Every structure is written in C-alpha cells, then in structure tokens.
Amino acid sequence: MPSEKKRAALFWSRPAIEQVLCGLWGEMLDTKARPQDSFFDIGGYSLLVVDLVRAARLRGVGLKASHVFDHQTPQAIAAILAPDQDHQRLHDERRGAETLWNEAMNPWSDSAPRCLVPIREEGEGAPLFVVHWGNGNVRFTSQVIDSWRADRPVYGFEAAGYRGHVSGLTSIGEMAERYLAELREHQPEGPYFLAGLCQGGLVALEMARRLRERGADIGLLALVNLPDLEPIADRGWGLDELYGFRLGALRAQFGLEGEEDVTRVLQEMLHMAWYDEDISENDFYRLQMIWACGVFAQDHYRPRSYDGPALLLESAAMLDGVEKNWLPFLPAATVHHYDVEGTLSVVQHPEVAEIMCAALTPKRP
Numbered sequence: 332m333p334s335e336k337k338r339a340a341l342f343w344s345r346p347a348i349e350q351v352l353c354g355l356w357g358e359m360l361d362t363k364a365r366p367q368d369s370f371f372d373i374g375g376y377s378l379l380v381v382d383l384v385r386a387a388r389l390r391g392v393g394l395k396a397s398h399v400f401d402h403q404t405p406q407a408i409a410a411i412l413a414p415d416q417d418h419q420r421l422h423d424e425r426r427g428a429e430t431l432w433n434e435a436m437n438p439w440s441d442s443a444p445r446c447l448v449p450i451r452e453e454g455e456g457a458p459l460f461v462v463h464w465g466n467g468n469v470r471f472t473s474q475v476i477d478s479w480r481a482d483r484p485v486y487g488f489e490a491a492g493y494r495g496h497v498s499g500l501t502s503i504g505e506m507a508e509r510y511l512a513e514l515r516e517h518q519p520e521g522p523y524f525l526a527g528l529c530q531g532g533l534v535a536l537e538m539a540r541r542l543r544e545r546g547a548d549i550g551l552l553a554l555v556n557l558p559d560l561e562p563i564a565d566r567g568w569g570l571d572e573l574y575g576f577r578l579g580a581l582r583a584q585f586g587l588e589g590e591e592d593v594t595r596v597l598q599e600m601l602h603m604a605w606y607d608e609d610i611s612e613n614d615f616y617r618l619q620m621i622w623a624c625g626v627f628a629q630d631h632y633r634p635r636s637y638d639g640p641a642l643l644l645e646s647a648a649m650l651d652g653v654e655k656n657w658l659p660f661l662p663a664a665t666v667h668h669y670d671v672e673g674t675l676s677v678v679q680h681p682e683v684a685e686i687m688c689a690a691l692t693p694k695r696p
Contacts, residue, residue, distance in 0.1 A: 353366060372403075446513060468493065474679075644687075646673065
C-alpha cells in the first residue's frame with residue numbers, strides 16, 4: 332500500500348491519477364490502456380467496477396463507482412478528482428442520496444405503510460408468507476403462486492420503503508423484526524410457512540430462526556435462489572456509494588442518462604418484474620435508494636446456524652457458493668438446482684411449482 336505521502340501525491344496530481352487508472356485498466360482488462368480509453372469500450376463491465384474501485388483506493392485514488400460510470404476514461408476521471416476542477420456534480424450526487432434518506436419517513440413509524448400485502452387471500456389452512464427480492468417487489472409472484480400454494484392463502488412482504496416515502500431498512504435483522512411484527516399480528520400462532528426470494532431468503536431464514544427461538548413451529552422454510560454470501564459491492568461502501576453504483580449500473584444496462592429516460596427504463600424494469608405497475612416515475616430514484624439499503628444489509632449479514640428443515644431451490648450458477656457458504660449453517664437443508672439463470676427463472680420453473688405445492692399440501696394423518 333502506498334505511503335501517506337505517496338497517497339497524497341496521487342490524489343493531488345492529475346497526471347499521476349491518470350497513470351494509476353491506466354495501469355488498473357490494463358491490469359484488469361489485460362490490455363494496454365490509454366488515458367482516453369473508456370473502461371467499458373475495452374472490455375470492462377458493471378460488476379468489475381467494484382473491484383476497480385477497491386484497487387484504486389488501495390493505491391490512494393479516491394475513486395467512486397459513479398466516476399467510472401459517468402466519466403469512463405482515466406483522463407476524464409482524473410480531471411474530476413483533481414482539486415482544480417469543479418466538484419459540484421459530486422456534491423449534487425451525494426446530496427441526492429442524503430436527501431432521499433433524510434426526507435423519508437422512519438420505517439418504524441405508525442404512519443409508515445405496512446409491508447405485508449395480500450397476494451391470494453382466499454384459501455384454507457395457514458398462509459404462505461413470501462419475502463421480496465432485492466428490488467423490494469413481491470407481487471410479481473402472483474403470476475405463478477396458484478401453482479405453488481396448494482389452496483393456501485398467500486401474503487407477501489414488500490421492502491420497507493417500496494411504497495410511500497419511507498427510508499429503507501439497513502440490516503437483515505431489522506427486516507426480520509419488522510416483518511415478524513406484522514406476521515404475528517396477522518397469524519399469532521404457528522405453524523408458519525415462509526419463502527424468501529434471493530435477498531429475501533436471508534430475511535426469511537432469519538425470521539424462521541427467531542420464530543423457532545421463541546418456540547414457534549415452522550411448517551416450511553423455502554429459500555429461492557439464495558445468494559452465495561459473496562458481497563455484491565465493497566463492504567466498506569456506505570449508502571451514498573451504493574446508490575451511485577446502482578445509478579451507474581442502470582446507465583450501463585439500460586442507457587439511463589437523465590430524467591427523460593426514466594419512463595422508458597421503468598417500463599423495461601416492469602417487464603423484468605423488478606417493480607409492479609403501481610410504481611411511477613416519481614418513485615424511481617427513491618426505489619434505487621431502497622435497493623442500496625437492501626444491498627448494504629445483504630453484504631453485512633452474518634448468518635447463524637438453523638438446524639430446522641430448509642428447502643433450497645437454486646439456479647445452477649449459485650450452487651457452488653451455496654454448498655460452500657450455506658450448507659454449514661443449514662445442516663438439515665435439501666437442495667434442488669435448475670439449469671436456468673436468475674431468480675425469476677427459478678420462480679417460474681415448473682419443477683419448483685411441483686416441489687412447493689407438495690411441500691404446502693397438508694399431510695394426511
């Protein structure tokens with residue numbers, strides 16, 4: 332790691348910043364990079380930005396993910412980081428994240444919207460409760476839930492802040508406690524049937540663990556495409572950096588450049604079930620902050636052992652990470668995997684419907 336004197340020199344010298352960034356471009360992308368080369372044009376991609384930012388900071392350059400997405404070349408980024416340039420854009424970006432947080436309602440307020448929403452209210456027996464994925468949405472499961480539910484009612488938990496101007500929850504434990512309060516108000520006694528989608532699997536697991544500690548019976552714990560515990564971003568990042576990273580990733584994926592693109596990008600997200608049709612353009616930036624809160628919670632979660640039965644329904648890409656990182660904490664888990672990509676594809680898989688229906692069908696004496 333550079334000495335403090337060298338770190339200061341790197342920060343204050345534009346040519347030195349260019350040199351370091353060119354070296355990192357070349358090192359990570361196995362090419363000779365020039366100051367005017369765009370990171371993305373020579374082979375870079377969104378997820379690699381996390382490693383790039385980490386490596387730059389180890390060399391003393393205060394790089395942020397948003398710098399890479401917005402400015403892309405060593406030359407342009409060095410101009411932003413050098414002290415003789417206007418830093419107003421960076422100030423505005425920080426203020427955007429901070430304002431979204433400060434102006435939002437406390438999620439524990441009695442006035443905050445409930446997280447528990449009905450998906451299918453009709454049916455018999457104890458309901459199935461499904462916890463949202465990382466974008467905060469859960470109602471998209473209504474497309475497949477009739478093939479899962481074995482005639483049980485189904486309710487979902489949306490992320491705090493998914494509806495209404497409410498700040499997000501920043502720990503899996505907080506999410507579990509918030510949702511448990513609403514769950515037990517709706518159903519005071521077990522058995523409880525829980526399912527979690529991707530990031531929501533962490534929350535469902537924590538809910539089940541806490542319910543068992545309190546003496547409740549868990550009828551089902553189904554974890555759909557459980558994350559592999561590898562961090563999505565640098566664990567040292569705060570909400571400001573995660574929010575900037577999210578906006579940069581949306582620029583790279585959808586071509587989001589400004590307010591004029593929000594309507595188009597939101598429509599694409601609706602088709603991917605990231606959000607539902609009740610979400611409007613006015614919710615867009617607030618929901619990216621909710622995503623940042625969820626990622627912060629996920630990346631800092633430390634699981635504890637759960638010795639009850641658990642059903643893991645995974646895409647093939649997640650399997651190695653699950654076996655390495657999760658099975659030691661879930662000794663009674665049963666794992667099924669499918670050669671599909673992404674959580675939505677697992678949710679829609681017909682074999683998943685068969686397994687869920689069988690698990691939810693009341694057992695005859």
